[in-house]
Amino acid sequence: MAVPSFDLTGKVALVTGASRGIGYAIAEAFAAAGARVVLASRHQEALDQAAESIRAQGGEALPIAAHTGDPEAVQRLVDEVVKHYGGVDILVNNAATNPHFGPILTAEESHWEKILDVNLRGYFRVTKACVESMRQRGGGKIINIASVNGLQAQPWMGVYCVSKAGVVMLTQVLAIELATDNIQVNAIAPGLIRTRFSRALWETPEISAAIVKHIPLQRIGEPAELTGIALYLASAASSFTTGAIFVVDGGQLAGSSIP
Numbered sequence: 001m002a003v004p005s006f007d008l009t010g011k012v013a014l015v016t017g018a019s020r021g022i023g024y025a026i027a028e029a030f031a032a033a034g035a036r037v038v039l040a041s042r043h044q045e046a047l048d049q050a051a052e053s054i055r056a057q058g059g060e061a062l063p064i065a066a067h068t069g070d071p072e073a074v075q076r077l078v079d080e081v082v083k084h085y086g087g088v089d090i091l092v093n094n095a096a097t098n099p100h101f102g103p104i105l106t107a108e109e110s111h112w113e114k115i116l117d118v119n120l121r122g123y124f125r126v127t128k129a130c131v132e133s134m135r136q137r138g139g140g141k142i143i144n145i146a147s148v149n150g151l152q153a154q155p156w157m158g159v160y161c162v163s164k165a166g167v168v169m170l171t172q173v174l175a176i177e178l179a180t181d182n183i184q185v186n187a188i189a190p191g192l193i194r195t196r197f198s199r200a201l202w203e204t205p206e207i208s209a210a211i212v213k214h215i216p217l218q219r220i221g222e223p224a225e226l227t228g229i230a231l232y233l234a235s236a237a238s239s240f241t242t243g244a245i246f247v248v249d250g251g252q253l254a255g256s257s258i259p
Contacts (some may be wrong), residue, residue, distance in 0.1 A: 007033060023092065027092075036109065037080050042067050083198070102156055143187070144187040150167055186233045187246070188248060191252040192221065219250065
Protein backbone atom coordinates (compact mmCIF):
# COMPACT_ATOMS: atom_id res chain seq x y z
CA MET A 1 0.00 0.00 0.00
CA ALA A 2 1.29 3.44 -0.93
CA VAL A 3 2.26 5.84 1.82
CA PRO A 4 -0.52 8.46 2.24
CA SER A 5 0.35 11.82 0.71
CA PHE A 6 -0.19 15.15 2.41
CA ASP A 7 0.77 17.02 -0.75
CA LEU A 8 -1.68 19.78 -1.73
CA THR A 9 -0.03 20.83 -4.99
CA GLY A 10 -2.57 22.33 -7.36
CA LYS A 11 -5.35 22.49 -4.79
CA VAL A 12 -7.24 25.70 -4.05
CA ALA A 13 -7.83 26.30 -0.34
CA LEU A 14 -10.11 29.00 1.08
CA VAL A 15 -9.45 29.84 4.74
CA THR A 16 -11.66 32.26 6.66
CA GLY A 17 -10.37 34.23 9.61
CA ALA A 18 -6.98 33.84 7.97
CA SER A 19 -5.22 37.11 8.78
CA ARG A 20 -3.82 35.82 12.07
CA GLY A 21 -3.89 33.05 14.68
CA ILE A 22 -5.17 29.61 13.81
CA GLY A 23 -6.45 30.60 10.38
CA TYR A 24 -3.12 32.08 9.34
CA ALA A 25 -1.14 29.11 10.67
CA ILE A 26 -3.30 26.69 8.67
CA ALA A 27 -3.09 28.81 5.52
CA GLU A 28 0.68 29.04 5.86
CA ALA A 29 0.95 25.25 6.23
CA PHE A 30 -1.31 24.65 3.23
CA ALA A 31 0.77 27.00 1.08
CA ALA A 32 3.94 25.20 2.15
CA ALA A 33 2.28 21.93 1.06
CA GLY A 34 1.66 23.38 -2.41
CA ALA A 35 -1.87 24.76 -2.21
CA ARG A 36 -2.96 28.05 -3.71
CA VAL A 37 -4.38 29.72 -0.63
CA VAL A 38 -7.16 32.29 -0.49
CA LEU A 39 -7.08 34.30 2.73
CA ALA A 40 -10.36 35.81 3.91
CA SER A 41 -11.26 38.01 6.87
CA ARG A 42 -12.87 41.40 7.41
CA HIS A 43 -9.82 43.67 7.11
CA GLN A 44 -7.94 43.94 3.82
CA GLU A 45 -4.78 45.49 5.29
CA ALA A 46 -4.23 42.61 7.72
CA LEU A 47 -4.92 40.11 4.93
CA ASP A 48 -2.41 41.81 2.64
CA GLN A 49 0.27 41.51 5.32
CA ALA A 50 -0.54 37.83 5.88
CA ALA A 51 -0.46 37.12 2.15
CA GLU A 52 2.88 38.89 1.77
CA SER A 53 4.33 36.78 4.57
CA ILE A 54 3.23 33.57 2.83
CA ARG A 55 4.59 34.78 -0.52
CA ALA A 56 7.92 35.61 1.12
CA GLN A 57 8.14 31.93 2.06
CA GLY A 58 7.53 30.86 -1.55
CA GLY A 59 3.80 30.22 -1.27
CA GLU A 60 0.90 31.51 -3.33
CA ALA A 61 -1.73 33.55 -1.50
CA LEU A 62 -4.70 35.66 -2.58
CA PRO A 63 -6.16 38.02 0.07
CA ILE A 64 -9.87 38.89 -0.22
CA ALA A 65 -11.71 40.85 2.47
CA ALA A 66 -15.14 39.46 3.34
CA HIS A 67 -17.38 39.34 6.39
CA THR A 68 -18.88 35.85 6.82
CA GLY A 69 -21.82 37.41 8.63
CA ASP A 70 -22.87 39.04 5.33
CA PRO A 71 -24.44 36.57 2.83
CA GLU A 72 -23.76 38.81 -0.16
CA ALA A 73 -20.12 39.30 0.86
CA VAL A 74 -19.71 35.53 1.18
CA GLN A 75 -21.07 34.92 -2.30
CA ARG A 76 -18.82 37.63 -3.76
CA LEU A 77 -15.85 36.03 -2.01
CA VAL A 78 -16.48 32.59 -3.47
CA ASP A 79 -17.31 34.00 -6.91
CA GLU A 80 -13.96 35.81 -6.88
CA VAL A 81 -12.12 32.61 -5.89
CA VAL A 82 -13.81 30.67 -8.70
CA LYS A 83 -13.06 33.46 -11.17
CA HIS A 84 -9.40 33.66 -10.15
CA TYR A 85 -8.56 29.97 -9.62
CA GLY A 86 -11.39 28.06 -11.27
CA GLY A 87 -12.88 26.57 -8.15
CA VAL A 88 -12.49 25.54 -4.53
CA ASP A 89 -11.06 22.21 -3.34
CA ILE A 90 -10.56 22.87 0.37
CA LEU A 91 -12.52 25.08 2.76
CA VAL A 92 -11.49 25.93 6.30
CA ASN A 93 -14.26 27.62 8.26
CA ASN A 94 -12.41 29.43 11.03
CA ALA A 95 -13.77 32.97 11.38
CA ALA A 96 -15.30 33.47 14.83
CA THR A 97 -16.35 36.08 17.37
CA ASN A 98 -17.28 36.22 21.05
CA PRO A 99 -18.47 39.64 22.23
CA HIS A 100 -19.94 38.29 25.49
CA PHE A 101 -18.00 37.02 28.52
CA GLY A 102 -19.99 36.33 31.68
CA PRO A 103 -23.00 34.35 32.92
CA ILE A 104 -25.11 33.21 29.98
CA LEU A 105 -28.24 34.84 31.41
CA THR A 106 -26.53 38.23 31.19
CA ALA A 107 -26.15 37.86 27.42
CA GLU A 108 -28.20 40.24 25.33
CA GLU A 109 -30.16 39.30 22.22
CA SER A 110 -27.51 41.16 20.22
CA HIS A 111 -24.79 38.89 21.62
CA TRP A 112 -26.67 35.78 20.56
CA GLU A 113 -27.31 37.22 17.13
CA LYS A 114 -23.69 38.23 16.52
CA ILE A 115 -22.11 35.02 17.84
CA LEU A 116 -24.45 32.62 16.05
CA ASP A 117 -24.39 34.66 12.85
CA VAL A 118 -20.62 34.45 12.52
CA ASN A 119 -19.69 31.25 14.37
CA LEU A 120 -22.46 29.03 13.02
CA ARG A 121 -24.47 30.59 10.23
CA GLY A 122 -21.25 31.98 8.77
CA TYR A 123 -19.87 28.44 8.45
CA PHE A 124 -23.11 27.38 6.77
CA ARG A 125 -23.02 30.31 4.35
CA VAL A 126 -19.46 29.77 3.17
CA THR A 127 -19.97 26.02 2.89
CA LYS A 128 -23.13 26.44 0.82
CA ALA A 129 -21.35 28.88 -1.49
CA CYS A 130 -18.41 26.48 -2.04
CA VAL A 131 -20.11 23.11 -2.41
CA GLU A 132 -21.23 23.47 -6.03
CA SER A 133 -17.65 24.20 -7.09
CA MET A 134 -16.44 21.16 -5.14
CA ARG A 135 -19.04 18.98 -6.82
CA GLN A 136 -17.94 20.17 -10.25
CA ARG A 137 -14.33 19.33 -9.34
CA GLY A 138 -15.21 15.81 -8.21
CA GLY A 139 -15.04 16.30 -4.47
CA GLY A 140 -13.56 18.41 -1.74
CA LYS A 141 -12.57 18.88 1.88
CA ILE A 142 -14.35 20.99 4.47
CA ILE A 143 -12.68 21.61 7.82
CA ASN A 144 -14.68 23.39 10.51
CA ILE A 145 -12.84 24.87 13.48
CA ALA A 146 -14.97 23.98 16.50
CA SER A 147 -13.72 24.05 20.11
CA VAL A 148 -13.50 21.91 23.23
CA ASN A 149 -16.04 24.45 24.49
CA GLY A 150 -18.50 22.90 22.07
CA LEU A 151 -17.96 19.50 23.67
CA GLN A 152 -17.82 20.47 27.33
CA ALA A 153 -19.60 23.38 28.96
CA GLN A 154 -17.48 26.23 30.27
CA PRO A 155 -18.67 29.01 32.60
CA TRP A 156 -18.73 32.61 31.39
CA MET A 157 -18.61 31.52 27.73
CA GLY A 158 -22.07 30.04 27.37
CA VAL A 159 -23.20 31.56 24.08
CA TYR A 160 -19.84 30.75 22.50
CA CYS A 161 -20.13 27.16 23.79
CA VAL A 162 -23.57 26.83 22.23
CA SER A 163 -22.30 28.15 18.90
CA LYS A 164 -19.41 25.68 18.84
CA ALA A 165 -21.69 22.79 19.81
CA GLY A 166 -23.69 23.81 16.76
CA VAL A 167 -20.54 23.62 14.64
CA VAL A 168 -20.02 20.02 15.80
CA MET A 169 -23.54 19.03 14.74
CA LEU A 170 -23.32 21.00 11.49
CA THR A 171 -20.12 19.11 10.68
CA GLN A 172 -21.76 15.73 11.21
CA VAL A 173 -24.91 16.60 9.25
CA LEU A 174 -22.88 17.93 6.31
CA ALA A 175 -20.63 14.86 6.38
CA ILE A 176 -23.66 12.62 5.91
CA GLU A 177 -25.33 14.75 3.27
CA LEU A 178 -22.21 15.41 1.18
CA ALA A 179 -20.67 11.94 1.34
CA THR A 180 -22.02 10.89 -2.05
CA ASP A 181 -20.40 14.00 -3.57
CA ASN A 182 -16.98 12.81 -2.35
CA ILE A 183 -16.79 15.79 -0.01
CA GLN A 184 -15.35 14.96 3.39
CA VAL A 185 -16.41 17.20 6.27
CA ASN A 186 -14.58 17.14 9.60
CA ALA A 187 -13.93 19.43 12.54
CA ILE A 188 -10.98 20.35 14.70
CA ALA A 189 -11.79 21.16 18.33
CA PRO A 190 -8.86 23.11 19.81
CA GLY A 191 -8.34 23.69 23.48
CA LEU A 192 -6.83 26.95 24.68
CA ILE A 193 -4.50 28.22 21.93
CA ARG A 194 -2.29 31.29 22.22
CA THR A 195 -4.01 33.65 19.79
CA ARG A 196 -5.22 37.22 19.87
CA PHE A 197 -8.78 35.90 19.94
CA SER A 198 -8.20 34.07 23.25
CA ARG A 199 -5.90 36.70 24.77
CA ALA A 200 -8.33 37.55 27.59
CA LEU A 201 -8.07 33.95 28.79
CA TRP A 202 -4.33 33.29 28.63
CA GLU A 203 -3.27 36.80 29.68
CA THR A 204 -5.43 36.73 32.82
CA PRO A 205 -3.30 34.79 35.34
CA GLU A 206 -6.13 33.33 37.42
CA ILE A 207 -8.10 32.18 34.36
CA SER A 208 -5.03 30.78 32.62
CA ALA A 209 -3.93 28.93 35.76
CA ALA A 210 -7.39 27.42 36.24
CA ILE A 211 -7.40 26.10 32.67
CA VAL A 212 -3.81 24.84 32.62
CA LYS A 213 -4.45 22.98 35.89
CA HIS A 214 -6.70 20.61 33.94
CA ILE A 215 -4.40 20.20 30.92
CA PRO A 216 -2.14 17.16 31.37
CA LEU A 217 0.56 18.77 29.21
CA GLN A 218 0.50 21.71 31.65
CA ARG A 219 0.56 24.45 29.03
CA ILE A 220 -1.58 26.12 26.40
CA GLY A 221 -1.16 25.37 22.72
CA GLU A 222 0.29 27.29 19.80
CA PRO A 223 -1.47 27.80 16.43
CA ALA A 224 1.17 25.77 14.57
CA GLU A 225 0.23 22.73 16.67
CA LEU A 226 -3.08 22.51 14.79
CA THR A 227 -1.54 22.42 11.33
CA GLY A 228 -0.68 18.72 11.30
CA ILE A 229 -4.26 17.57 11.71
CA ALA A 230 -5.42 20.28 9.29
CA LEU A 231 -3.03 19.00 6.61
CA TYR A 232 -4.30 15.47 7.12
CA LEU A 233 -7.92 16.55 6.78
CA ALA A 234 -7.18 18.67 3.69
CA SER A 235 -5.24 15.99 1.86
CA ALA A 236 -5.97 12.70 0.12
CA ALA A 237 -4.71 10.92 3.24
CA SER A 238 -8.12 11.51 4.87
CA SER A 239 -10.21 10.05 2.02
CA PHE A 240 -12.06 7.68 4.41
CA THR A 241 -12.42 10.21 7.23
CA THR A 242 -15.62 12.21 7.49
CA GLY A 243 -17.95 13.38 10.23
CA ALA A 244 -15.14 13.23 12.78
CA ILE A 245 -14.24 15.72 15.50
CA PHE A 246 -10.52 15.89 16.25
CA VAL A 247 -9.71 17.28 19.68
CA VAL A 248 -6.35 19.05 19.98
CA ASP A 249 -6.22 20.27 23.56
CA GLY A 250 -3.15 18.90 25.33
CA GLY A 251 -5.37 16.33 27.02
CA GLN A 252 -7.78 18.87 28.54
CA LEU A 253 -10.96 16.84 27.97
CA ALA A 254 -9.30 13.63 29.05
CA GLY A 255 -7.95 15.38 32.14
CA SER A 256 -11.17 17.16 33.06
CA SER A 257 -11.75 14.76 35.97
CA ILE A 258 -8.37 15.53 37.55
CA PRO A 259 -9.02 17.22 40.94
